Amino acid sequence: LPLEKQFEDFRAQLEDSVVLRERIRAVVLEIESTARLMYSSLLLVYLSRPLPEVLDKSKAHIGTLKDNYSRLADILSECPDQYYRYHGDWRSETQTAVSLLAFTHYLETGNLLLHNEAGERLGLNNSQFGLDLEDYLVGVLFMSNELPRYVVNQVTAGDYDCPRKVLKFLTELNAAFRMLNLRNDFLRKKFDGLKYDLRRVEEVYYDVKIRGLASDEDSTGDQRSKEINDSEVVH
Amino acid sequence: LPLEKQFEDFRAQLEDSVVLRERIRAVVLEIESTARLMYSSLLLVYLSRPLPEVLDKSKAHIGTLKDNYSRLADILSECPDQYYRYHGDWRSETQTAVSLLAFTHYLETGNLLLHNEAGERLGLNNSQFGLDLEDYLVGVLFMSNELPRYVVNQVTAGDYDCPRKVLKFLTELNAAFRMLNLRNDFLRKKFDGLKYDLRRVEEVYYDVKIRGLASDEDSTGDQRSKEINDSEVVH
Amino acid sequence: LPLEKQFEDFRAQLEDSVVLRERIRAVVLEIESTARLMYSSLLLVYLSRPLPEVLDKSKAHIGTLKDNYSRLADILSECPDQYYRYHGDWRSETQTAVSLLAFTHYLETGNLLLHNEAGERLGLNNSQFGLDLEDYLVGVLFMSNELPRYVVNQVTAGDYDCPRKVLKFLTELNAAFRMLNLRNDFLRKKFDGLKYDLRRVEEVYYDVKIRGLASDEDSTGDQRSKEINDSEVVH
Amino acid sequence: LPLEKQFEDFRAQLEDSVVLRERIRAVVLEIESTARLMYSSLLLVYLSRPLPEVLDKSKAHIGTLKDNYSRLADILSECPDQYYRYHGDWRSETQTAVSLLAFTHYLETGNLLLHNEAGERLGLNNSQFGLDLEDYLVGVLFMSNELPRYVVNQVTAGDYDCPRKVLKFLTELNAAFRMLNLRNDFLRKKFDGLKYDLRRVEEVYYDVKIRGLASDEDSTGDQRSKEINDSEVVH
Amino acid sequence: LPLEKQFEDFRAQLEDSVVLRERIRAVVLEIESTARLMYSSLLLVYLSRPLPEVLDKSKAHIGTLKDNYSRLADILSECPDQYYRYHGDWRSETQTAVSLLAFTHYLETGNLLLHNEAGERLGLNNSQFGLDLEDYLVGVLFMSNELPRYVVNQVTAGDYDCPRKVLKFLTELNAAFRMLNLRNDFLRKKFDGLKYDLRRVEEVYYDVKIRGLASDEDSTGDQRSKEINDSEVVH
Amino acid sequence: LPLEKQFEDFRAQLEDSVVLRERIRAVVLEIESTARLMYSSLLLVYLSRPLPEVLDKSKAHIGTLKDNYSRLADILSECPDQYYRYHGDWRSETQTAVSLLAFTHYLETGNLLLHNEAGERLGLNNSQFGLDLEDYLVGVLFMSNELPRYVVNQVTAGDYDCPRKVLKFLTELNAAFRMLNLRNDFLRKKFDGLKYDLRRVEEVYYDVKIRGLASDEDSTGDQRSKEINDSEVVH
Amino acid sequence: SAAKKTRTMTTQSSLKDAFSSYADDLNHLNDKREKVVKASRDITANSKKVIFQVHRISKSNKEEVLEKAHKDLAAVVDQYVARLVKELRGSDFWKLRRAYSPGIQEYVEAATLCRFCKSGTLLNLEEMNASLSSLSDPSHKPLQINILDYILGLADLTGELMRLAIGRISDGELEYAQKICTFVREIHRELTLLVPRMDEPYDMKTKMETMLQSVMKIENACFGVHVRKSEYNPLLGSGDPSYPLMGVAGGIDL
Amino acid sequence: SAAKKTRTMTTQSSLKDAFSSYADDLNHLNDKREKVVKASRDITANSKKVIFQVHRISKSNKEEVLEKAHKDLAAVVDQYVARLVKELRGSDFWKLRRAYSPGIQEYVEAATLCRFCKSGTLLNLEEMNASLSSLSDPSHKPLQINILDYILGLADLTGELMRLAIGRISDGELEYAQKICTFVREIHRELTLLVPRMDEPYDMKTKMETMLQSVMKIENACFGVHVRKSEYNPLLGSGDPSYPLMGVAGGIDL
Ligand SMILES: [Mn+2]
Ligand SMILES: [Mn+2]
Structure with missing residues (x-):
């Protein structure tokens, strides 16, 4: 029965995709949470804390972010070429993350964090799993x-x-x-x-x-x- | 000036993407138009026209559809791995196309058009540019x-x-x-x-x-x- | 003082346009009111009134509509070539009027009221002040x-x-x-x-x-x- | 078959209108692009660049704008009396263009660019294809x-x-x-x-x-x- | 720092609530899945399968449902009196479950499954974790x-x-x-x-x-x- | 036919109300226009014109305003007790009028124009047709x-x-x-x-x-x- | 400048006095509005109960059910509308309209539904207002339901009549359903003409769309009955145009 | 089939009994909800009055004003919150939360505002709940303001604090304004971390945006004061970092 056979197949595929999405969701929630902590650290700049302290606290989260993205990359490496299929699932969180990195960078150096620098910081600069250009640009504007x-x-x-x-x-x-x-x-x-x-x-x-x-x-x-x-x- | 240099680069990239999108849009408009004609042909079945005639008229459009998709595939072959980046631009038209193929197939055989058969008919069964499973399923439900x-x-x-x-x-x-x-x-x-x-x-x-x-x-x-x-x- | 002079001029022009619009508005309110009465007459078809009576009552309003539109045409003849400038002001009422005429016509003849027939009934078939094609088509769909x-x-x-x-x-x-x-x-x-x-x-x-x-x-x-x-x- | 005949006609008319609109859209995109460049030039005034230089750069674009509008006028001359039918398609771009011309003029002369002057600069002062008064006024307010x-x-x-x-x-x-x-x-x-x-x-x-x-x-x-x-x- | 301390506290409490919600979500997904299977079983009645067989298959799932709800009750027993805080999270699935139980019951007895009977079947009849009356009633109407x-x-x-x-x-x-x-x-x-x-x-x-x-x-x-x-x- | 009779009645009553509203609208447009002129007069104070001159010019409009409101009162006296039914129709204009009176009064006396004084000036201090307290207060804040x-x-x-x-x-x-x-x-x-x-x-x-x-x-x-x-x- | 000072002092104290009196007025108005809102909510809730009571009607219990509905409706008036009247006393009906309009509309819905079920006619606005005139003490103007709230309530009534009609068909009361259908069509037709004259035509337009849906639901139900009836009559071999088939208690021996 | 018939009869009457009891339950719940809504509206209205009372504060009348505010707030608890507790008695706090949440949030806003003005600190949820525990009779669980309503109320508090800060600057109380600014920044920062954990994060997000606007309004006001101060100090030829210029009663002889 080809129909039944085919849907048996579909079930497996859709199941995989659901599982993948759940896994992505879990990581994205952590990215969001890390970003929120990082933002909260940056807010200390308005509470008269010395800049070095603020930067230390803020930069302490970058490692976590990078770990998060590395886990995301691992997940997506299982389904090559489908980066953009699931891109919408982490898009807005990535824009926020970029904006926080860029603000931190500006406070530290007075310069704009460049695209490849942002990618590096998030571990997103390999060709398979990179930092989408528009996400980077939106992040920069969020910072401004x-x-x-x-x-x-x-x-x-x-x-x-x-x-x-x-x-x-x-x-x-x-x-x-x-x-x-x-x-x-x-x-x-x-x-x-x-x-x-x-x-x-x-x-x-x-x-x-x-x-x-x-x-x-x-x-x-x-x-x-x-x-x-x-x-x-x-x- | 790294900032300026970087944005020079961005301009080129964004420009490319805009041009690509315009080209995709042109093909998608043709897919839509072909689908509209094919639907008109199928509507004859409600007017009790002899089935063979209806099927002939309807199937006459499949070749055109396949041509359209082959042009789409050519365009996307220029940006490997970005199928899903632009997928949203032809998604709903593809679902309609599948539903028309599946209805035609049902009228002819009384069976369901399978996923690979649908892909074949549209020339969408190579691994780089395939028929997305969910689009196929939505198309089947449109037919139902x-x-x-x-x-x-x-x-x-x-x-x-x-x-x-x-x-x-x-x-x-x-x-x-x-x-x-x-x-x-x-x-x-x-x-x-x-x-x-x-x-x-x-x-x-x-x-x-x-x-x-x-x-x-x-x-x-x-x-x-x-x-x-x-x-x-x-x- | 060219600036003052110019704005003196503007004032006159804008005043004219405001007055024109008020006059258009008055006629459009009447068209709406006539159309509502005509619709109310047509609703008698659901209250078991004999068709000839319903048609008589309905058609009794066509003359009024035509008068309304003739007044509209008179107003617009004062500003040649600006039909489409003010078109939005009577557009939706005209679509309704067409739908009522077309329903009446269908009840009477079983046929579709054609574009030129609709224009004729509303006195809208001269080239200066015609019945916009899209308005006619929307009216027909309202009727359906x-x-x-x-x-x-x-x-x-x-x-x-x-x-x-x-x-x-x-x-x-x-x-x-x-x-x-x-x-x-x-x-x-x-x-x-x-x-x-x-x-x-x-x-x-x-x-x-x-x-x-x-x-x-x-x-x-x-x-x-x-x-x-x-x-x-x-x- | 009057119905069929009539719709045959309609098809032609609507098709013409669609084509016209696409052509208008192309020109309007160019107007928008020229205006953007002109605005970029004017922005130099905020950077304390010498006024003559700013004005030169800005005025360099006026010729292009005029060309754009002349192409628009050509397109519309094919459908006389329908200026206001399509007016909405270039309205907002024209307001922007006027505001840029008026700002340039103010910087140069300290005076307001008058309606007819603005029309002249855009080649919009013939009676068939003029500069709408309200568009001019909105443009002036944009400048302010x-x-x-x-x-x-x-x-x-x-x-x-x-x-x-x-x-x-x-x-x-x-x-x-x-x-x-x-x-x-x-x-x-x-x-x-x-x-x-x-x-x-x-x-x-x-x-x-x-x-x-x-x-x-x-x-x-x-x-x-x-x-x-x-x-x-x-x- | 009492303010910071208090918010530290809140964060912990809300975090608990988020965790609780995730646990609830997991159980609810299982309830949904069980209900889906039970519905599949009941669908056999439309295919004229012998009633006893249908009932057997359907009733086989009731135990699972009860287990699911007992796990839900366990989770909620950790936060006494907050049943209605999280009620929205399982509401619609419970309505579906009730409808399936009521349909099964009707097929078996020809009678309506009463509120307390439904609660019993789902293990929802203790005062701490009961079956909401409106959910029961909606479930009954789903069945009808x-x-x-x-x-x-x-x-x-x-x-x-x-x-x-x-x-x-x-x-x-x-x-x-x-x-x-x-x-x-x-x-x-x-x-x-x-x-x-x-x-x-x-x-x-x-x-x-x-x-x-x-x-x-x-x-x-x-x-x-x-x-x-x-x-x-x-x- | 009591039903039809009753609705006949309603139509008449509502028609009266529509007519009333149109009459109110006409007066309100005049109030607005008077207020505009009065504001223009007051603007002279920003141009360092001698205060007595400004006050003379401004106060010259108060009589007109009072006349306008007296006409409004006449209209509303035809429908006793319905002041607040139509209140929304002149509300914002009255607030503006109060703000102008209060500004004039402040310029003249250095004091706040009180509610009853404002009412008096507009002829709005009888119990049937008074100055709404909230309108007065908003007017005062406009002035501030x-x-x-x-x-x-x-x-x-x-x-x-x-x-x-x-x-x-x-x-x-x-x-x-x-x-x-x-x-x-x-x-x-x-x-x-x-x-x-x-x-x-x-x-x-x-x-x-x-x-x-x-x-x-x-x-x-x-x-x-x-x-x-x-x-x-x-x- | 002593004179000046005095004047200033006077002014200032008059400013304070004036705002103190403004404050009293605003407090008083807000308190009253709050009370009116509460009275309105009570009218809504209890009118809704009357409507549910009416829907308990069936072929065999009509008098009983309607009698109770009328008693309940009278209680709404005596208790809750009376309280609204009391709260409103002496104030401007139109000024606080927004605060009590929802309750009054629901009351109109309930009252007109009762009347239709009892006598098949439309309860007039004058009759309603006459019945309310006794509520207020004679020194004050009685509450008059205004024409807008009446019409808005009537628009909602058609939804309830639709529910009633579907129920009546199930109960075999086809003529009753047909009567409802005609009544609702007439109301729909009449209200069509009133829309643009309402104070807020936009809200009314939305209600008209819902109303048309209700009318068509009744019409579709009547259509279903009709085609079935037409199929059965030949089957039964009878030219009898009566239609004894529908309705549980409709004479067919189950 | 006599047995069967009997069974059917039994079932049917049990169905009737059951629905009759369901009807009672639903009526009871709806009545209670209605009462709770009313109690909540009263809490809202009277808490708002307390907030307005607090805004009457000035440099010279602080004690007076706050004393009255505290008295009024106590009255809100004793009269209106107490009535809410009474209406809720024995029922599920969470089940009817939607009905009373607006009132409680406004009460939180008023109570925390009073406390801040009095002592510059944040009134804790525990303290609030402790103060409510006496309201209910000992046989019932006392009303506990839940963490969500508390946080939502706090979010609104920042809007009132913004108004307060602008007023304090006009009154020359710059340090007070600065203190408010810091307090509001801290609340904003802390709430930022809570947003995704709220039961309805979406509503909270909206409130956060308003709150950020409020924070920035205070910051901008402080900025304005600061740059002016910095300009004047040199003008006055004084290195004195104090800032005696702003504020009507601030020592400059008018
Ligand atoms: Mn209703
Ligand atoms: Mn507030």
Whole structure:
């Protein structure tokens, strides 16, 4: 009876897929939980904890994240070529994880965490199980949403140099994103939000500058312009 | 400037993906259009046109469908391992195509079109670009939604033997599906619909039987039971 | 002061447009009210009133409708070429009006009210102020939604021949609509609904037929098939 | 068969309309893309790049825009009198384009780009294919949304005279818009936003003034009052 | 740090609840699976398998169900008085289980399985972990939805006495349900469905009766009418 | 035919209500237009026009407003006791009108326009057609939203005494509003805004004070503090 | 500036007094609204019970059942509507309408259902309001159910009539079902004309769609009975247009 | 078949008895739910009044205002929560949770707000529950506010604290505002970790977003104060880090 035979087969296949999904779900729940702890550590930056302590606490979770992703990779290695079949199951958690890594990295270095660096940190840089580009970009934009809050609180804590630096960073980031030709999708919508982050930081910088509180080393305007210059102009 | 360099790269990648998607979209529109014509052909069966004629007209479109899918496969062969990344773009059209093939096959043979047969007809049975199992199953259930209508119209046209045959087919199909352990998703929801198709066909069979219109050859009940018996009982 | 001068101008233009819109609104409210009365007259068909009386009452409103549209045309003749600018303001009321005219026409003649006939009845058949094609088609589909109810009640009232006739009509209509290549919009969605109307009427016809209540003159199946034949097959 | 004949006709008409829309869509995508590049050029003004350079870069795109609109006009000339039927398809892109032209013009001249000037620049000033008045007005308001950001960044960069000038401009613009009797629609909503732009610029001007940073040439208050005087009082 | 301490506590408590929920979920999945198998067994009745065999197969699952519920009770005994906190997690599966038990019971005895009987069968009749009354009632109505299908298939298979019995049963059940004051909720909606089940069974009964197929063995009818009268009596 | 008769009646009554509403709408449009002109007059205060002139221009509209409301009262006197049935139709315009009256009054007297005074000015103080208390309160809060802007512009124009006076006024107003128990509605949301208005005015006050720009004429300050204490006292 | 100071002081205290009185007014209104909402909930719950009571009707117990329903309905009026009237006393009916409208609509549904079952007619708004006029003490204006709540209640009534009709068919009362069908069709037709004139036409449009579904459910049930009847009459060899088959107590010996 | 008949009769009457008892149970449950809903509405309304009372606080009337707030809060417990406890008596707290949860959440909001204003600390769930244990008569289990309602109430508390903070800044109580800011940040941070463990994480997510908005409103206000202070201190030619400028009664002679 071919019909019965065939469905016998289907049962096995679907069962496998269900089991796989359950296993993925378990790991994703852990990723979510780790990310939440990491976010909670980063929030200490607003509670007047010294930056090194905050970074230590935050970076302590990166190892766990990497372990989580390595388990995810193991699971998916059983079904080669199906990365994108299950991608939706861990997508949003990965975007969050990237945003936390990128914020930590920014706090530490003042630079953007690059795609391959993010992949490395999560153990996602082999060709079979990599960090999806759009997920990385969304994660970066999630991070930029946090920066206006950061700037405001830094100034309140007496760090008057912060707005200038963040403004420079966001301006570069904005210019970089403008190079991309985004479709009308989630990524595009998130990018439109970057404009508001930038505007808010400009306002904070203005508030500091007009009161003569900004440090004087720069003439940031010019500098900001110079740096952006090329990338902006090209196309 | 690593940031700029990186985004230069991103631009290229995203551009490629947009172009690919546009190409996929073009083929999918053709699949949809072919399916629409094939459905029009099949509709003739409700108008009591001779079956061979209907089948001829319907099967004439299968070649076109296969061509369409072969073009789709060519496009996707350029980005190996990303089948499931773009799968959502042709998913629902493929389910419709399967349902049309399966209906045609049922009309011709009284049997269910098997997974590999469906894949073959669409040229989707190589390992790189296959017919997704769930799409096949959804397609089969789409077809079963059509059967009550078929039965009603056949009886109206005086074919009193049809309900018994379709009932037997749907009963088997139902038993087969009951073997599967479905998740709470679209497929499951569609399967729940099968119950109503079955019920409706039972009602029509009842109408015919109680009025003494059904042919007497069988003792369908027993037979139906016997056939189902094993598959139903096993698990 | 060119700015001031310019806005002086704008004020006049916008004022004109506001006034125009208010005038359109007044007429559209009357169209809606007339259509509602006409629908209410048609509902008498379910309250066992003789068909001629129902038709008389219904057709009594057509003159009013035509007057309404003639006033609308007068208003729009003041701003040539802007028909489609304000089209949205009377669109849905016109679709309803068409559906009522088409139902009345079907009750009277058993045929479909054609596009130009509908335009004529509403005085909308000059080239400046015509009946938009999509509005006509939506109106026709609105009418088809009413037919299952009509068939059910006709049978209850003892008219066993009605299902066959309506089925034939809807089958033709369905075949005709299948010729169109509809975009994925409101019209397409409405057309998808036609399938359910057709199915419901098939069921009613079945209920009558299986009980031997249908009149015997025909062998509708064949006939239905023959009529549809050509149009269905062409593409 | 009048029904079949009629639908044959319909098919042709709808097909034409679909094709037209696809062609419009292609041009509109290009308008959007050109506008995006032009906006990128204008953004350099926030980076304190020399104004002439910014204006040059920005104005370089106007020719492309004009070409785009000329192609749009060609397409629409094939279906005379249906401008407003398809108007919605390019509406929002045109508003953006106007806002960019108006911002460029303001930066260059300190004046408002007038309706006919805007139309000219886009090649939209013939009577068949003009620049819709409401689109123009919305575009102007889009531009005014950009001005507070401009002022904040100019002050940060040390240009303390900018707030006074922009305030004067926005005050005039506000007075001009107050002359219009707007309906409760998108335009009205956008106009309500102008109030907030004005308020923000007043705040910046205040910040500069109270700190003695504003240049002293004026006695802006009076002047501002005098200029507005008449237009404000008349009605 | 009392605040931190308190939240530490909350986290632990909520974590316990999450763990509990996962454990509940595991059991509920088994209940669902058992119910599915039991339903498969009961489906054999539509295939005219001998009743004793069907009942045996079906009742074989009751023990498993009871075990499942006993495990559920064990889990919930760890958090006394929180039955209704987690009730939503097994609610719908319990309604299904009740419906299967009630159908089995009806097939065996021709009577309704009462609330306490159902609770007993599932081991749900102690005061700590009981069978929610509304779940029981919904389960009963689920069962009644199955009866028209049962009747139709029984008649098709030649059991002409079945409609009379089921009709009597459903009439009583309907009278019983009418004693309840329901809120406008799911239960009431389900109860509305009972009326349609009743009507369908009546129709089959008269189909059989009018054709002289029903056996004449008793005159329960009159009695039934009498009995109903009592149950109808208002309380 | 009592049913038809009753509905005939209803139709007449509802028609009356529709007509009434249209008449109300006409008056409300005029109220809106008058309010717009009055607001335009008041805007002159931001342009440093002499206060008496501004007040004259503004108060010139009060008579018109009163006339408008008297016409509204006439209309509503035809349907006694239905004030609140139609209240929603003029609610928001009345709130605006109150805010303009209150602003004018504040500019003239430095005091808050009380509920009964506002009612009087609009001719709304008879018991049949009064000024709804919540509308009055919302109107007052609308006015308070305008005060920060007023203060900023006054200081810019060199009136350094204004912040102190407005601050005193808003402080009292805030204390007064805190006596109310509000629901979680629009009024409460507006009241939340008052806190921000107050803060903004304080900021300006201190800007002026710290720079020694404020005049020293009285020592109302201490008094203010004392007065506030009383009003804060709980009741 | 002593004069000025005095004026300021006066103003300020009048501000305080004024807001103190505003506070009292708002508190009073909110308390009243809260009480009205509670009274409305009671009316809803008890009207619903009356409706369930009506659905206990059968061919043989009609008088009994309806008598109890009428008694219960009278109790709703005497107890709960009376309390609403008391809570509303002296205040503006329209101002608090939103607070009591759901209860009144449900009461309209129950009252009109009872009347239809008893006499097959529509209970008029005037009759309803007349029956309520005795509730309030003569010094106050009596509560008048407004036309909007009446019509909205009527729209819901059709749902209950649909349930009743399906039940009556099962009970063999085909003519009764047919009568309900005609009644509901008439109400549907009449309400169609009122929709755009309602204060909130949008809500009414939604109700009209539900109502049309109800009408069609009754029509489909009547259709089912009819085709069966038409099949049986020939089978029975009888031209008798009566239809004694349906209905448990319908004369066929079971 | 006499035996059979008898059995049938028995069954049938047992069916009637059973449903008659089901009917009683359902009626009883619905009545109780209705009463609980009403009690909950009263708790909500009166807790809201307590919250408004707290917002009447100012630098100089703190004790007075809070004393009254505490008295009012006690009255909410004694009168309205007590009635809820009475209505719930003997029934399952979780089963009727939906009916009383809004009221309890608002009560949590009011009680924790009072405590914070009085002592700057978070009122614990245990303390709250301890204070409620006296309400019920000893034969019944006392009402225990569950952890979910407590947390949901806490989430709303942050909105009130935001209002409080803005007001305190206007009153010159900068340190108080700063303290609120820290407190709210801590609550936000702690709740962040709880979200996925809540019974209905989705609702909580919405509340978290509102809460973050509230936190940022306070932070922005503190930022505004800070930059102004930093500008003035040099202007005043003083290195004094204290900030005597803000606040109406803050020492500057008006
Ligand atoms: Mn109802
Ligand atoms: Mn709150």
